[in-house]
Amino acid sequence: xxxxxxxxxxxxxxxxxxxxxxxxxxxxxxxxxxxxxxxxxxxxxxxxxxxxxxxxxxxxxxxxxxxxxxxxxxxxxxxxxxxxxxxxxxxxxxxxxxxxxxxxxxxxxxxxxxxxxxxxxxxxxxxxxxxxxxxxxxxxxxxxxxxxxxxxxxxxxxxxxxxxxxxxxxxxxxxxxxxxxxxxxxxxxxxxxxxxxxxxxxxxxxxxxxxxxxxxxxxxxxxxxxxxxxxxxxxxxxxxxxxxxxxxxxxxxxxxxxxxxxxxxxxxxxxxxxxxxxxxxxxxxxxxxxxxxxxxxxxxxxxxxxxxxxxxxxxxxxxxxxxxxxxxxxxxxxxxxxxxxxxxxxxxxxxxxxxxxxxxxxxxxxxxxxxxxxxxxxxxxxxxxxxxxxxxxxxxxxxxxxxxxxxxxxxxxxxxxxxxxxxxxxxxxxxxxxxxxxxxxxxxxxxxxxxxxxxxxxxxxxxxxxxxxxxxxx
Amino acid sequence: xxxxxxxxxxxxxxxxxxxxxxxxxxxxxxxxxxxxxxxxxxxxxxxxxxxxxxxxxxxxxxxxxxxxxxxxxxxxxxxxxxxxxxxxxxxxxxxxxxxxxxxxxxxxxxxxxxxxxxxxxxxxxxxxxxxxxxxxxxxxxxxxxxxxxxxxxxxxxxxxxxxxxxxxxxxxxxxxxxxxxxxxxxxxxxxxxxxxxxxxxxxxxxxxxxxxxxxxxxxxxxxxxxxxxxxxxxxxxxxxxxxxxxxxxxxxxxxxxxxxxxxxxxxxxxxxxxxxxxxxxxxxxxxxxxxxxxxxxxxxxxxxxxxxxxxxxxxxxxxxxxxxxxxxxxxxxxxxxxxxxxxxxxxxxxxxxxxxxxxxxxxxxxxxxxxxxxxxxxxxxxxxxxxxxxxxxxxxxxxxxxxxxxxxxxxxxxxxxxxxxxxxxxxxxxxxxxxxxxxxxxxxxxxxxxxxxxxxxxxxxxxxxxxxxxxxxx
Numbered sequence: 001x002x003x004x005x006x007x008x009x010x011x012x013x014x015x016x017x018x019x020x021x022x023x024x025x026x027x028x029x030x031x032x033x034x035x036x037x038x039x040x041x042x043x044x045x046x047x048x049x050x051x052x053x054x055x056x057x058x059x060x061x062x063x064x065x066x067x068x069x070x071x072x073x074x075x076x077x078x079x080x081x082x083x084x085x086x087x088x089x090x091x092x093x094x095x096x097x098x099x100x101x102x103x104x105x106x107x108x109x110x111x112x113x114x115x116x117x118x119x120x121x122x123x124x125x126x127x128x129x130x131x132x133x134x135x136x137x138x139x140x141x142x143x144x145x146x147x148x149x150x151x152x153x154x155x156x157x158x159x160x161x162x163x164x165x166x167x168x169x170x171x172x173x174x175x176x177x178x179x180x181x182x183x184x185x186x187x188x189x190x191x192x193x194x195x196x197x198x199x200x201x202x203x204x205x206x207x208x209x210x211x212x213x214x215x216x217x218x219x220x221x222x223x224x225x226x227x228x229x230x231x232x233x234x235x236x237x238x239x240x241x242x243x244x245x246x247x248x249x250x251x252x253x254x255x256x257x258x259x260x261x262x263x264x265x266x267x268x269x270x271x272x273x274x275x276x277x278x279x280x281x282x283x284x285x286x287x288x289x290x291x292x293x294x295x296x297x298x299x300x301x302x303x304x305x306x307x308x309x310x311x312x313x314x315x316x317x318x319x320x321x322x323x324x325x326x327x328x329x330x331x332x333x334x335x336x337x338x339x340x341x342x343x344x345x346x347x348x349x350x351x352x353x354x355x356x357x358x359x360x361x362x363x364x365x366x367x368x369x370x371x372x373x374x375x376x377x378x379x380x381x382x383x384x385x386x387x388x389x390x391x392x393x394x395x396x397x398x399x400x401x402x403x404x405x406x407x408x409x410x411x412x413x414x415x416x417x418x419x420x421x422x423x424x425x426x427x428x429x430x431x432x433x434x435x436x437x438x439x440x441x442x443x444x445x446x447x448x449x450x451x452x453x454x455x456x457x458x459x460x461x462x463x464x465x466x467x468x469x470x471x472x473x474x
Numbered sequence: 475x476x477x478x479x480x481x482x483x484x485x486x487x488x489x490x491x492x493x494x495x496x497x498x499x500x501x502x503x504x505x506x507x508x509x510x511x512x513x514x515x516x517x518x519x520x521x522x523x524x525x526x527x528x529x530x531x532x533x534x535x536x537x538x539x540x541x542x543x544x545x546x547x548x549x550x551x552x553x554x555x556x557x558x559x560x561x562x563x564x565x566x567x568x569x570x571x572x573x574x575x576x577x578x579x580x581x582x583x584x585x586x587x588x589x590x591x592x593x594x595x596x597x598x599x600x601x602x603x604x605x606x607x608x609x610x611x612x613x614x615x616x617x618x619x620x621x622x623x624x625x626x627x628x629x630x631x632x633x634x635x636x637x638x639x640x641x642x643x644x645x646x647x648x649x650x651x652x653x654x655x656x657x658x659x660x661x662x663x664x665x666x667x668x669x670x671x672x673x674x675x676x677x678x679x680x681x682x683x684x685x686x687x688x689x690x691x692x693x694x695x696x697x698x699x700x701x702x703x704x705x706x707x708x709x710x711x712x713x714x715x716x717x718x719x720x721x722x723x724x725x726x727x728x729x730x731x732x733x734x735x736x737x738x739x740x741x742x743x744x745x746x747x748x749x750x751x752x753x754x755x756x757x758x759x760x761x762x763x764x765x766x767x768x769x770x771x772x773x774x775x776x777x778x779x780x781x782x783x784x785x786x787x788x789x790x791x792x793x794x795x796x797x798x799x800x801x802x803x804x805x806x807x808x809x810x811x812x813x814x815x816x817x818x819x820x821x822x823x824x825x826x827x828x829x830x831x832x833x834x835x836x837x838x839x840x841x842x843x844x845x846x847x848x849x850x851x852x853x854x855x856x857x858x859x860x861x862x863x864x865x866x867x868x869x870x871x872x873x874x875x876x877x878x879x880x881x882x883x884x885x886x887x888x889x890x891x892x893x894x895x896x897x898x899x900x901x902x903x904x905x906x907x908x909x910x911x912x913x914x915x916x917x918x919x920x921x922x923x924x925x926x927x928x929x930x931x932x933x934x935x936x937x938x939x940x941x942x943x944x945x946x947x948x
Contacts, residue, residue: 107716108829108860152665163663166640179920186828188859189637190898191626191676192913193905193943194925198672202665219719242581245693248766250724292722294769294777303768354660355582385662386582424664431667439666446653450932451668457931458924469667 005088006043006066014060040082043089047097051211059178070205072147075139078432080204080468101125109217110186115146131217134161146210152202154428159384160253165201170214176459184214205465221290225297226326230281230316235359254288255384262336269342344400347410352387353423387427431469479562480517480540488534514556517563521571525685533652544679546621549613552906554678554942575599583691584660589620605691608635620684626676628902633858634727639675644688650933658688679939695764699771700800704755704790709833728762729858736810743816818874821884823864827897861901905943
């Protein structure tokens, strides 16, 4: 069951089965990833233009037991898109020539996009049909639909519209057998057998190659309002969210928390950015409402603020009076990851916990890390989903490299804490190759055994993205 | 790989491994189902009180290759809960002693219920915590959570809140290996490996036995409004829905269509029911809004009606002025299935199609059936989800039995049509034992092969609800 390299004989035979120029040399960009931690290797990159061409590639690889690494926008943060050089050289399969929006059904709230379509382009196509494609995240200018689904991407609108999973109605995919599954359904209800769609979504390319998807659209809310509110702490933030939802229900579109460290990092690394508050608040939230017709966003945000102020949850707030100001507020939130990179993290964690446990996790995390050394913690993100990016930085005047020997211990402490509280060590980024050992440590053993059985059943040769999610059998 | 019957030696050994009175004789009610079509057989019924007891049962069955049939509320409409007498006698596993609401987390919008909890009880527990558990369907007084999840139940609130699948955050389940998967997570985001939860949801008990679930709650909408509107036809109904959603977004909680036949059947079989319109309309919709604070339901419904009237979509309408009146409107919709039963259907179909194809399917269905014979068609249901209960009745003065020889042809015609239009032959009821051959006919071959591979991998002995969803290998 050992995998074979994509050697010249294999590549030569495959190239003759495909249109000219489908197999290409591997440009360096395919072998890099955003964190710069996991260098990849590959023999060639294949660029299919149809599911049928992709199926030819998968069938040849299955016969020859050559590893395939599906490649989307290359924006994944856990090394799922790069196979290391110590394995037999794989064939990358990039979806970049399958970028069509195949159809838009605005009356059905459905759009059908190929796997290589860039998220921002799908958002734009939806807007042109007077609809919203609700997936929204920092890398939307380069992330591609196939990768977003394969990693069940999250982002800032999950609170209201769900993860990538919830936005997917159907898939076209090449299974590891080389068969094409024609599952581009546009149905809200379909109980005809096992949920293969949700199995491929989030499988990070290890159970098949997504070539197209039918995706849910939503009406664009009649009116939108954005505010920054200074909250008394994470517990107050959650209370505020609960009150906002009691008032307007699903109309809370985004609810993001930021700590003082985030503002400090922005001041240090992005002096061009206009800081919204004179004094950076210890804790603040960005609230976005997308309201039905008949409700005024500013009035509604003011009512929410007033009630929360009365209850002692918020002390200050800014309601955007223009789209420009709303964008400025969002800039604060959206530029934090860049500021983090500029400062240089000791370790980053993409965690989620039950909402009720969130304040305790934030407090206990700081206390446990203080036992190791002095750190700065920038904890921010999708608090309404219980999802925090809990990133640990050197104290002022030191560098991440000074803590390199503590990195594993820091992550262990945070992940152990999250696990104790019933949380997840990967809320939205996935497992990739970076967290395979963590998955083995924290995942329920019965589920892990079931995952392995499913992998062996659907991909008996182990050719699909080997080493991602599960340790390679080969 | 042939299955063995649950014979006296097996039952005796198992009963000694369990607390007294866990195995019981099979009362007749366990062997009947609502349609009265598929009589079941079983050697005993097991009533575990914990996941651990359920695991003892599954492990013993796996060793002895005895079939297990999970049993919830017995309300399924496709024979998933009854194994026929021509197979080796199975052991039923009823969840009726696992009915606890284990916990309610109102601040997290989560409730944890055991598989045997009755839906109405879960709804009530949520309401007591000032929250909504949104699953709502005709059998809610007897259907149990485990069965509702195993069949991915739908109902009247799918439009807004999703199917049972979307309401499930985590599971505790006994896998066919006898291992307990402790997956009762309360997380909105968790990308740690394959989506085993969604694989068990909708698998109809063939991949494991659900013993408990963590479920999503929602805030109760601040105000609710209900209306009946007479629409110009199915296309006008969909246009009305689209306009309503442009105005209030997700606040459209339910949108149900009814045809004149439904009103006629109610007049024939339920003379006590107050008919809302003097003349039964050819097509009408029941609209329910659950609105944010600050919007008046009657005003909002009137605005929606006025716009639709202007556009020629609706000709008449009634807005409920009290809760009593709202309940009366709902009675019209909810008593149609009973009226159908009283009239006696030739064939019933639980179909879904892409919304855009819905008017055509309704028209073409009638035309194709007219080629076979004269029928009355009662087509009604969750039109906002593209899901219709397309039920075919004898013409006035004839009986269903007169058409018995045409039943298969009628279903074939409707299912072929739905399949041609990219629809589903089972929108919300599942496959059970009734539609195994239909699944083989209409399902994508690649998906069907993947389903079989998954079943063999997770349940190599084939003990879990054999013959449901997939033809039994034994």
